[in-house]
Amino acid sequence: MTKQMSAREVALVALDRVRQNGAYSNLQLNQLLVKHHLNDSDRRLTTRLVYGVLQHQLTLEYWLDPFVKDRQLDSWVATLLLMSIYQYHYLERVPDWAVTNESIEIAKHRGGQGIRKFVTGVLHAILRKGLADVDQIKDHHRRLAVKYSVPEWIVEQLLTQYGDEQTQRVLAAVNEPARLVVRVNTAVTDLATVEDQLAASGVEFQESQVVPDALVITKGSVIGSPLFDQGLVTIQDESAMLAVDSMDVQPGDRVLDACAAPGGKTTQIAARLDPNQGGQVDALDIHQHKTRLINRNAARLHVADRVFSHALDARRVTEEFADETFDKILVDAPCSGMGLLRRKPEIRYTKKLADSTNLHQIQKSILAAVAPKVKKGGIITYSTCTILKQENDQTVQDFLTDHPDFSLLKTTTARKLKDDRSSKTLTILPSDYGSDGFFISSLQRNL
Numbered sequence: 001m002t003k004q005m006s007a008r009e010v011a012l013v014a015l016d017r018v019r020q021n022g023a024y025s026n027l028q029l030n031q032l033l034v035k036h037h038l039n040d041s042d043r044r045l046t047t048r049l050v051y052g053v054l055q056h057q058l059t060l061e062y063w064l065d066p067f068v069k070d071r072q073l074d075s076w077v078a079t080l081l082l083m084s085i086y087q088y089h090y091l092e093r094v095p096d097w098a099v100t101n102e103s104i105e106i107a108k109h110r111g112g113q114g115i116r117k118f119v120t121g122v123l124h125a126i127l128r129k130g131l132a133d134v135d136q137i138k139d140h141h142r143r144l145a146v147k148y149s150v151p152e153w154i155v156e157q158l159l160t161q162y163g164d165e166q167t168q169r170v171l172a173a174v175n176e177p178a179r180l181v182v183r184v185n186t187a188v189t190d191l192a193t194v195e196d197q198l199a200a201s202g203v204e205f206q207e208s209q210v211v212p213d214a215l216v217i218t219k220g221s222v223i224g225s226p227l228f229d230q231g232l233v234t235i236q237d238e239s240a241m242l243a244v245d246s247m248d249v250q251p252g253d254r255v256l257d258a259c260a261a262p263g264g265k266t267t268q269i270a271a272r273l274d275p276n277q278g279g280q281v282d283a284l285d286i287h288q289h290k291t292r293l294i295n296r297n298a299a300r301l302h303v304a305d306r307v308f309s310h311a312l313d314a315r316r317v318t319e320e321f322a323d324e325t326f327d328k329i330l331v332d333a334p335c336s337g338m339g340l341l342r343r344k345p346e347i348r349y350t351k352k353l354a355d356s357t358n359l360h361q362i363q364k365s366i367l368a369a370v371a372p373k374v375k376k377g378g379i380i381t382y383s384t385c386t387i388l389k390q391e392n393d394q395t396v397q398d399f400l401t402d403h404p405d406f407s408l409l410k411t412t413t414a415r416k417l418k419d420d421r422s423s424k425t426l427t428i429l430p431s432d433y434g435s436d437g438f439f440i441s442s443l444q445r446n447l
Contacts, residue, residue, distance in 0.1 A: 007042035008102050011049035012080055018054065018346050020075045025054055025346050053079075053086045054345035055175045058149035060085050063131040067122050077115060080106060084123055089131065096127060144168070148175060153353050154338065161389050166429070170387070173431035174341035174348075180217040181208065181435075182233040183241055183264075187271040188302050189232045191215075197227055210238035210433050211245050212414050231301045236264045239339070239428050239438035243332055243383040244268040245413050246426070246440050252277035253327040258314040258370050261290035263297040263307075265332055270303035282326075283309045284317070315369045323372040328379055331370060333363040335384035335391050339437020342430055356388050363395045364402075371403055371445070379409070380443040385436060392439040393425055399443065409442040 005013075010032050017023040029050050033043055053060065060082040068081070080103055087099040100123050107119035137143040141159070145152045148171035158167040184194045191213055198205055203220030214236075227233050244265050249255060251274035257266045260283035273279030283294050291309040298307040312320055314331070336356045337347050367382060374380055382399075384391055400406060411426040412419065417433075418426060425441040 005036050006102065006106075007038055007045040008049065008083070009106055010036050010038065011046045011053075012076065012083060012106065014046070014050050015053055015083065016076045016079045018050075019057075019079055022346075022350060025050055025344065048091070049083055049086065051177070051345060052090055053083050055342075056086060056090070056149045057082065057345075057349065058146055058151070059134065060149075062134065062146045063089075063126075064122075066132065067125050067129075074111070074115075076110065077107070077119065080119065081122055085126065085131070088126065100124075100127070144171060148172065150174070150341070150348055154348060154351075157353070157356075157388055162429075166431075169431040170429050170437075173429070173434070174345075176342060176434070178343040178436075179237075179434060180222070181236065181238050182215050182217060182222055182228075183236040183268065184213040184215065185232055185234060185267075185271060185301050186213055194227060194233060197232075198222075201225065201227075208238050210415060210417065210428075210435055211241045214238050214241060234264070234267065234297070234301060236268070237343070238433065238435040240264060240385065240436065241268060242413055242417070242426070242428065242438055243330060243381055243440050244272075246411050246442065247328055247330065247379070247381050249273065249328065250279075252279050254278065254325065255281040256317075256321070256326045256329040256370065256373060257281055257283045258317070258329060258331045258366060259284065259333055260294055260309070261285040261287070263294035265330060266294055266307060267297055267301045267303055269330065270298065270306045271301070273303075273306045275306040280306045280308060282321070283307060284312045284314050285309070286313045287311065314366045317369050317373055321373050324375045326374050326378060328381065329370050329374045331363075331366055331380060331382045333359075333366055333382065333384050333391075333395075335359055335363070335386040336388060338386040338388050339428075339430060339439075340385050341437075343436060356386075356390055360390050360395055360398075363391060364398055367395070367399045367443075368402065371399075371406065374445050376445050377447050378445055380406070380445070381411075381440065382443060383438065383440045385438055387427060387429055387437040387439065392427065392441075393423075396425060396441045396443070405446050406443045407446055409444050411440045411442045 014028040014032050017028050018025050063085050064081055084099055084103045087094050088096055104120050108116035134147045141152050141155050144155045150171055184191050204218045205215040208214035208216055222228055249269055249272040255269050260266045266281055266283040269281045285291050288311040291311045294309045298304040336351050341348050408424050410424040428438045430437045
């Protein structure tokens with residue numbers, strides 16, 4: 001009979017797959033939590049360990065380095081030591097002895113007596129000598145990179161674009177736990193009804209300060225609940241809802257969602273449409289299996305009658321649609337995802353500056369391809385989930401230079417977020433509202 005894995009062992013497996021093989025943390029975690037039937041408290045510990053170690057990986061490596069020096073460690077051993085340091089420093093309610101004992105047992109079980117002795121020696125040395133003071137690092141860029149566990153190239157970009165004070169607020173914010181937010185599916189229900197049902201089931205929540213029809217879940221489970229299974233709510237970050245929130249979709253509009261999978265914004269658009277008035281949204285993705293995902297989400301949220309998916313690269317949109325077909329177009333473009341570091345902490349270690357530069361070119365080509373497809377007077381909403389300006393304002397400016405028949409309008413939202421800003425585009429930083437980082441712009445085709 002196979003021994004039941006502990007919460008820490010499950011976390012170790014997930015972390016090592018992410019760190020060694022580049023696996024996605026959320027997918028690995030979900031897969032392992034389904035496979036290993038942990039109780040609720042152990043599931044929470046596993047989740048906290050996976051995301052916490054990834055968020056603080058560079059800091060943890062800096063602390064570990066003096067104790068292992070140049071020794072080549074097996075990947076899982078290094079991960080186990082990082083996970084132990086994370087618990088010592090960040091999990092104040094967990095006794096050091098409990099962390100040490102279980103880490104030693106895991107080392108013995110997975111690696112034998114030699115690895116057990118090595119891990120024991122390292123952990124005892126850490127507890128005896130303590131951890132290095134990150135603030136003693138003299139170079140400012142490196143100090144911020146280690147302190148906030150964000151690679152130096154990202155630190156340098158943020159410092160250049162946002163200044164020191166704002167950058168440090170952003171870096172601190174991306175290491176806070178991500179919040180669970182649900183969007184109320186107004187195609188079939190309303191905010192008050194969902195609030196009543198959540199309260200009756202013991203789920204605690206707060207109304208969103210960022211967008212209407214969204215609730216921040218503070219305690220309890222929503223996924224797998226009747227509300228979720230029946231399509232009355234769906235999981236979507238507040239900032240991700242802002243693009244559609246800014247679009248002023250009308251019931252009879254025909255809308256193109258040019259980069260649609262998995263369909264969160266597609267279904268948000270669809271909830272505002274009335275098929276009896278001709279309202280429909282055409283949703284594009286390059287991959288057929290992702291268009292099937294869009295269709296499944298549309299069916300679960302009861303808006304399949306107004307969602308039409310197409311397996312099509314947005315840069316080849318002319319093959320499918322005539323010019324001036326759409327009242328509105330959403331280009332939620334492929335991007336570096338630097339606004340999602342709180343929710344997907346591992347991407348900070350895999351992305352490079354060259355990736356951002358290449359994505360800027362792809363973004364421009366998508367905008368250029370879809371531009372003729374919006375009606376005169378219609379609006380293209382260009383959005384990303386990054387906060388790097390070369391993928392945001394620079395992409396917009398390059399598009400406007402190449403397309404003088406478009407004008408930049410001021411992006412407004414229902415909650416009038418940052419309405420006193422000087423720029424027409426809207427950038428939401430992770431430090432602004434506790435939501436993901438996001439960028440939105442509104443490009444109107446001249447009459």
